[in-house]
Amino acid sequence: MICALVLSGCGPYSKAEKAQLRADGVYLRAGGVYSQAKDCAHTDSVKKDTDPAYLVNKFYALPKGYEPNDLESIASVCTVGDTGCNSDELYLRKEANSAFQKMVKSGKKHVKIVAISGYRTYDYQLNLWTTNAQTYGQDYADAYFARAGQSEHNTGLAVDITFNDHPFNEIENYKGYNWILKNMHTYGFILRYPKEKEKVTRYNYESWHLRYVGKKVAKTCFEKNWTLEEYWGNQ
Numbered sequence: 053m054i055c056a057l058v059l060s061g062c063g064p065y066s067k068a069e070k071a072q073l074r075a076d077g078v079y080l081r082a083g084g085v086y087s088q089a090k091d092c093a094h095t096d097s098v099k100k101d102t103d104p105a106y107l108v109n110k111f112y113a114l115p116k117g118y119e120p121n122d123l124e125s126i127a128s129v130c131t132v133g134d135t136g137c138n139s140d141e142l143y144l145r146k147e148a149n150s151a152f153q154k155m156v157k158s159g160k161k162h163v164k165i166v167a168i169s170g171y172r173t174y175d176y177q178l179n180l181w182t183t184n185a186q187t188y189g190q191d192y193a194d195a196y197f198a199r200a201g202q203s204e205h206n207t208g209l210a211v212d213i214t215f216n217d218h219p220f221n222e223i224e225n226y227k228g229y230n231w232i233l234k235n236m237h238t239y240g241f242i243l244r245y246p247k248e249k250e251k252v253t254r255y256n257y258e259s260w261h262l263r264y265v266g267k268k269v270a271k272t273c274f275e276k277n278w279t280l281e282e283y284w285g286n287q
């Protein structure tokens with residue numbers, strides 16, 4: 053999924069971008085504290101994982117070796133590979149998993165949703181980023197991969213999905229995707245990296261990556277068309 057236009061990456065916000073983000077009421081802020089982080093290599097550290105809406109991004113990283121203590125196996129999984137589904141076990145935190153199962157169940161009439169990726173370990177992300185940085189350079193690695201601790205998949209609150217056996221990176225083109233877009237907030241999920249928010253999230257559009265944030269925050273983000281950065285920036 054290499055796209056020509058690299059919108060993501062780790063460079064610090066420029067002065068103009070900061071001014072624009074402030075003018076929009078948006079600034080990278082979590083728990084009421086403005087981020088002092090300069091770039092991907094110098095992040096602020098996430099302190100608490102109790103609020104399901106807590107922010108993890110290229111400026112707020114999980115501590116080294118972080119692992120949630122309430123991971124559960126996801127029932128509706130399908131690891132999409134060249135040969136179709138296999139049933140490798142995937143994990144989410146308890147609350148996110150139960151919300152995901154509810155969404156899968158009520159979506160059934162419209163879409164058959166399956167998880168293709170859930171929790172990933174700190175070390176998995178470290179290897180992924182390091183391999184790419186060694187092969188293609190740091191800029192490339194930062195544009196396409198989160199550094200260790202900066203991946204939402206490490207939180208156990210993010211899930212990549214597909215439905216009706218469509219290729220996961222094209223699901224936005226298929227009938228039924230609208231049901232997901234319109235309903236996921238009622239189960240506590242948001243589309244974490246929406247189109248046209250790349251400058252705020254620092255990630256390219258990902259139609260398949262959902263983040264559990266709880267019903268209240270999900271509803272607010274849905275109604276105001278906010279990313280999680282914008283949500284925290286407005287608290």
Ligand SMILES: [Zn+2]
Pocket residue numbers: 169205210211212260261262
């Ligand atoms: Zn993802």
